[in-house]
Amino acid sequence: MARPLTLADLPEDLARFAEAQLATGRFSTIEDILRACMEALARKQQNDAKHAAINAALDEGERSGDFDGNAFDSVRRELGVPPRSR
Numbered sequence: 001m002a003r004p005l006t007l008a009d010l011p012e013d014l015a016r017f018a019e020a021q022l023a024t025g026r027f028s029t030i031e032d033i034l035r036a037c038m039e040a041l042a043r044k045q046q047n048d049a050k051h052a053a054i055n056a057a058l059d060e061g062e063r064s065g066d067f068d069g070n071a072f073d074s075v076r077r078e079l080g081v082p083p084r085s086r
Contacts, residue, residue: 005030054079 007015007030018033027033058072062084076083 005034051079051081055081059084 007019010018010030018030021027021033022030027036058075058081061072073083075081
């Protein structure tokens with residue numbers, strides 16, 4: 001098994017951030033911080049994929065011709081997705 005990470009293993013700016021996180025008591029080890037960061041990145045990747053799927057569905061709906069104008073503006077606003085340029 002690999003040796004545990006230490007603050008010395010991190011670049012200076014990340015070490016300062018990690019040290020501050022450890023000081024709050026929220027994390028007890030550098031590994032805990034890294035695990036939380038990786039989980040956050042995984043959630044972001046999942047959210048990005050969901051947004052891409054939503055955008056594709058919105059585009060498909062707009063191309064379907066079933067609605068006049070831009071019927072999906074309210075959905076985009078609700079999801080925080082910027083309007084599409086035409």
